[in-house]
Amino acid sequence: MAEVNHQIRLAARPVGLPKESDWERAETPIPGPGPGEVLIKIHYLSVDPAMRGWMNDRPSYVPPVGIGEVMRALTVGEVIASNNKGFPPGEFVAGIQGVQEYALSDGTDLMKADLALAPAPAWLNTLGIAGLTAYCGLIEVGQPKAGETVVVSGAAGSVGAHAGQIARIKGCRVVGIAGGTEKCAYLTDELGFDAAVDYKTQPIGAGLGQACPDGIDVFFDNVGGEILDAALARINPFGRLALCGAISQYNLTDKPYGVRNAILLVPRRARMQGFIYFDYRAEWPAMLEDLATWRADGRISVRDDIVEGGVQAFPETLLRLFRGENFGKLMIKVAD
Amino acid sequence: MAEVNHQIRLAARPVGLPKESDWERAETPIPGPGPGEVLIKIHYLSVDPAMRGWMNDRPSYVPPVGIGEVMRALTVGEVIASNNKGFPPGEFVAGIQGVQEYALSDGTDLMKADLALAPAPAWLNTLGIAGLTAYCGLIEVGQPKAGETVVVSGAAGSVGAHAGQIARIKGCRVVGIAGGTEKCAYLTDELGFDAAVDYKTQPIGAGLGQACPDGIDVFFDNVGGEILDAALARINPFGRLALCGAISQYNLTDKPYGVRNAILLVPRRARMQGFIYFDYRAEWPAMLEDLATWRADGRISVRDDIVEGGVQAFPETLLRLFRGENFGKLMIKVAD
Numbered sequence A, B: 001m002a003e004v005n006h007q008i009r010l011a012a013r014p015v016g017l018p019k020e021s022d023w024e025r026a027e028t029p030i031p032g033p034g035p036g037e038v039l040i041k042i043h044y045l046s047v048d049p050a051m052r053g054w055m056n057d058r059p060s061y062v063p064p065v066g067i068g069e070v071m072r073a074l075t076v077g078e079v080i081a082s083n084n085k086g087f088p089p090g091e092f093v094a095g096i097q098g099v100q101e102y103a104l105s106d107g108t109d110l111m112k113a114d115l116a117l118a119p120a121p122a123w124l125n126t127l128g129i130a131g132l133t134a135y136c137g138l139i140e141v142g143q144p145k146a147g148e149t150v151v152v153s154g155a156a157g158s159v160g161a162h163a164g165q166i167a168r169i170k171g172c173r174v175v176g177i178a179g180g181t182e183k184c185a186y187l188t189d190e191l192g193f194d195a196a197v198d199y200k201t202q203p204i205g206a207g208l209g210q211a212c213p214d215g216i217d218v219f220f221d222n223v224g225g226e227i228l229d230a231a232l233a234r235i236n237p238f239g240r241l242a243l244c245g246a247i248s249q250y251n252l253t254d255k256p257y258g259v260r261n262a263i264l265l266v267p268r269r270a271r272m273q274g275f276i277y278f279d280y281r282a283e284w285p286a287m288l289e290d291l292a293t294w295r296a297d298g299r300i301s302v303r304d305d306i307v308e309g310g311v312q313a314f315p316e317t318l319l320r321l322f323r324g325e326n327f328g329k330l331m332i333k334v335a336d
Helices: A050-054 A120-124 A129-142 A158-169 A181-190 A204-211 A225-233 A260-268 A277-296 A310-322 B050-054 B120-124 B129-142 B158-169 B181-190 B204-211 B225-233 B260-268 B277-296 B310-322
Strands: A004-010 A023-029 A038-046 A075-082 A092-095 A102-105 A149-153 A173-178 A195-198 A216-221 A235-243 A271-274 A304-307 A329-333 B004-010 B023-029 B038-046 B075-082 B092-095 B102-105 B149-153 B173-178 B195-198 B216-221 B235-243 B271-274 B304-307 B329-333
Touching: A004 A310, A023 A310, A038 A092, A038 A120, A050 A310, A075 A102, A075 A120, A092 A102, A092 A120, A120 A304, A120 A329, A129 A158, A129 A216, A129 A235, A129 A277, A149 A158, A149 A225, A158 A173, A158 A216, A158 A277, A173 A181, A173 A204, A181 A195, A195 A204, A204 A225, A216 A225, A225 A235, A225 A260, A235 A260, A260 A271, A260 B271, A271 B260, A304 A310, A310 A329, B004 B310, B023 B310, B038 B092, B038 B120, B050 B310, B075 B120, B092 B102, B092 B120, B120 B304, B120 B329, B129 B158, B129 B216, B129 B235, B129 B277, B149 B158, B149 B225, B158 B173, B158 B216, B158 B277, B173 B181, B173 B204, B181 B195, B195 B204, B204 B225, B216 B225, B225 B235, B225 B260, B235 B260, B260 B271, B304 B310, B310 B329
Parallel strands: A149 A173, A149 A216, A173 A195, A216 A235, A235 A271, A304 A329, B149 B173, B149 B216, B173 B195, B216 B235, B235 B271, B304 B329
Antiparallel strands: A004 A023, A038 A075, A038 A102, A038 A329, A075 A092, A271 B271, B004 B023, B038 B075, B038 B102, B038 B329, B075 B092
């Protein structure tokens, strides 16, 4: 093949928000699959807050992206050449193929993406990282019971929107925290949240107090910092705080925010627990069945926020996440 | 009966450390038991960090002690008059009879304290609040596995000393944090801790780093604040932080310390959970069997720090706790 594979590689470790010079825009030949390998043409790539953590040179749940390496990203694409019987040409697959147009895989990290069940972007949204992350955190960590109050931060984001809707399906009263009247209206009017708190127009503590007269039983947190602290202040006895992420803290150049109300975990006998959806891989098939059902019957409704422009749009698109500008699952369309 | 019942009552809500004017030294007639009631002559009362929380006018796991009420305290004493067949005269009982010399009870909050099994002070120590709190927090919340590294703060205190020794019994590597060389030597030389970190003579982060080359799997926290933050920095993937208390924070007049490393709970998939031993009442009998066995066979060794002077010694004795001056379970001897 004579075509070129455009890639976005990590050129430097960012300090604070990633800037253009932290990236290298590279071109390489499209590789051919070796024994057992497949060549994937990437159609969509997922833009996620977790990417910021992957860029730091710190041990974490996955190794840091190396300098000069293709930036790690979840992708969905089509197998266009295959030496692997498990994944014949023409099949769509979800995986972690990175910010590039073509990628090789030995198949171990691939999941079949059945386009008859849902279109390609859904495999990065409800049937991918967003839906699975929400499911793992809400159900496995948060363990909500019908009638409880569940609060979700970053609720208009892809994970938050799923977490809130799953909590509704489980019979909970659901309150979302989001920035701006448009996002808050979306939560209550389109997604069926019981209430929304706009952190941009009211002090978060007062807003939560008003929206949660019976306190908070489960807090699903995507934001961290002050919002986590305000939720802790209102956590009920035996409450659960499922920590999914802390987008407010990822680009700080100073120390992270100090959570003062962590001390309340003792008298409230509350539990605050971090999670990563990768750890629940064994349960994914059952979770995906539920998610596919809820998606099909309309109980889960989502937005795809799809950016055109291919891999070259990645550096700027990532910044949109940290500015809170995305509305729904942020993805980049790489190919048709 | 003509004798007087001396009591220490709460006179005012303390700001910061409790002072003499926050207490009322009262005398009342010794009451006679009504139908179903027993009269208890208190022999020992337990002086615990949790008392500081009970003095605040904030909803918590127990109601605040009211102004003018006898200060709440765990006690062990003898039934000296009884209208309750469950508790005949001469029987020793542990309960929550408060800082006074005599108390009535309807029996619902009483536990028999078998002096043939252990002397009276043990029912406030290994077979009481200290042993049970350590057992609940370490085993039920911390869930240590053999070979893991368990770190205990306030390790020379009564709860900490139990938590560390139970962790040893469970086959863990145990590191204690305490203030001063005498306490640290006690941990390693007398209690069999594998290492001790003296927070008074070295930065806590460096000390923990050195003592825990393989990180921390379970952190049993009695101290909170900076020490909790330093432990979080070293918590291993899937680590557990059992929050028992935060003695460093109880007498602050300013805001509590902000825990900056709470953000690490996400990538480490760690769990931080508060607990109160009252919640495990159903499991106490089985726990007490273990504790009595370990006490009898010497695998749990403890110190009683018994203050003479009766209930009048209470206000000053409570302050010893917050100055870190106690060495072992702090109790006041009220009667022989």
